[in-house]
Amino acid sequence: MIKAIHPIAGGIAFACVAAFFGGTVATKLSGSPEAITAVKLAIPWGFFILIPAMAAAGGTGFVQSRDRDDQRIGAKRRRMPFIVANGCLVLIPAALFLANRAAHQDFGPMFQAVQTVELIAGALNLVLLGLNIRDGFISAGRIKDKTLTLRRVP
C-alpha cells in the first residue's frame, strides 16, 4: 500500500509545483491582468492538494527507507528538508502575498520582485522533486543507473 501511495503522492506534488510555475509563466507572458489574477488566486487553493501530497510522499518515503542505506535513497532523504523549507518559508508566503496583491489589482514592483523570487524557488523545488523521482525510479530498478556503468571495471 505504502509502496503504491508513495510515487502517486510524489507525482501529484511535482505536478502541483509544475502547474503553479507554468501558470505563473504563461500568465506573465500573456500580460493579461485578469489571467494573472485568476492564477494568483487559484494557487493558494492548490496548497490543499500540494501539502497533503508532499506530506504523504515524504512520510511514505521515510517509512519505506528505514532499513535502506543506498546512496540514492540517502540523497532523497537529504533533499527533503530543502524541499519543505523552500515550500514553507518561500513558496507559501510568496503565493499568499501575491494572491493578496492580485486581489487588489496591485502588480507593482513589489509584486514583480516577489513573483521573481517565487519563480526561482519554484524552479529549485521542481529540480529537487525531479531528482527524487529519478532516484526513486533508479532505486526501484525501473530506470538504469548510468553511474554504475561508469564504475564497472572492464
Ligand code: HEM
Ligand atoms: C516528495 C519527494 C519524493 C518524490 C517525488 C519521490 C518519488 C519516488 C518515485 C517516483 C519512486 C519510484 C517508485 C516505483 O517505481 O515503484 C520512489 C521510490 C522510493 N522512494 Fe521516493 N520520492 C520522494 C521522497 C522520498 C523520500 C523523502 C524518501 C526517504 C528517504 C524516499 C524513499 C523512497 C524509497 C525507499 C523508494 C522505493 C525504492 C524501491 O522500490 O526500491 N522518497 N520515490
